[in-house]
Amino acid sequence: MLPRPRAVRRTRARQASRILAALATMAALTSVDVPDAAAGPPLGSTARAAADAAAARVGALFAGGLDGGHFCTAAVVRSEERDVIATAAHCLEDPGTTVFAPGYRDGEAPYGTWKLTGVYLAPGWTAGEDPDDDIAFATVAPADGAPSEPVEDLVGGFPVAAEQPAGATVTVIGYPSSEEAPLRCANTTALFSPTQRRIECPDLSGGTSGSPWLVDGALAGVLGGYEGGGTVPEVSYSALMGDRAVELYREASAAG
Structure with missing residues (x-):
């Protein structure tokens, strides 16, 4: 009937x-309602990041635990279940032993460490490590010393913003492997190719892969892409946050 x-x-x-x-x-x-990630040193210079709300959302990725050495950077992004981080796809080769320490500084993890419970990689990366797909998301859960509530409840999360203009001013916050605190640099950017963004910032050496690229306080990419993010510390790259990356983000956000 x-x-x-x-x-x-x-x-x-x-x-x-x-x-x-x-x-x-x-x-x-x-939506953008976050700390001012652009506040810091003059454009084009790199300095230790202040221990502020924006830096608390960024953390180091460790192999196994804090004694394993940190090798990449990740950042908390907003999600439905409040448990998603963004990083470079090439940083997630061994997710089973990788832990995330948001706000890590001088040997201390003020919010504990977080294990990865799910990894979201684009097919272009898993099939052939396409540098245009060197953006990934992961869900996390409390591990050693972490409170029971979701990580975003503790430190907040960056919104995700796709399709930023070619010359956008970007702030990068990341952890070189040789440093025990995050560095921060902001500068104007340019398109290196139709799918890759380029920034000139000194001292962003190994370990800063996966660092968030923030435009007006929102995640517009991560350090990675072309040549794994670059071969010299003075020039870094990010794949553009396009439709494929946004779809990964939505999958991770909804998965919880």
């Missing part, structure tokens, strides 16, 4: 309500 017109209207209203709720959730995840 065909539904009565009033029932059809109620069904359509419920469907519209669910669609609007989903759109509202994604808008909240991508």
Whole structure:
């Protein structure tokens, strides 16, 4: 039996309500209401990052634990379950033994360490390590010394912003392997190719792979992409945050 017109209207209203709720959730995840990540040293110079709210959302990736040495950088991003980090795909070769320490500084992990519970990589990366797909997301859960609440409840999370202009001013916060605190550098950027962004910032050496590239406080990429993020500390790269990366982000956010 065909539904009565009033029932059809109620069904359509419920469907519209669910669609609007989903759109509202994604808008909240991508809206910009974050600490000023651009505050810091003059453009083009690198210095130790202040221990502020933005730096607390960035952490080092360790092999096994704090004694294993940190080798990459990651950052907490907003998500439905408040448990997602962003980093470079090439930083997630061994997720089973990788832990994340947000706000790590001078040997201390103020928010404990977090194990990876899920990894989201683009097919282009898993099939052939396409540098245009060198952006990844992972879900995390408490490990050693971490509170039981989600990581985003502790430090907040950066919204994700795709399709930024070619000359956007970007702030990079990351951990060189030789440093025990994050460095910060901001500068204007340029397109290296239609799919890669380039920035000139000194001292962003090994270990800064996966560092968030922040535009007006929102994640617009991570240090990686072309040549794994670059072969010299003075020039770094990021794949553009395009449709494929945004889809990965949505998958990770919804997975929880």
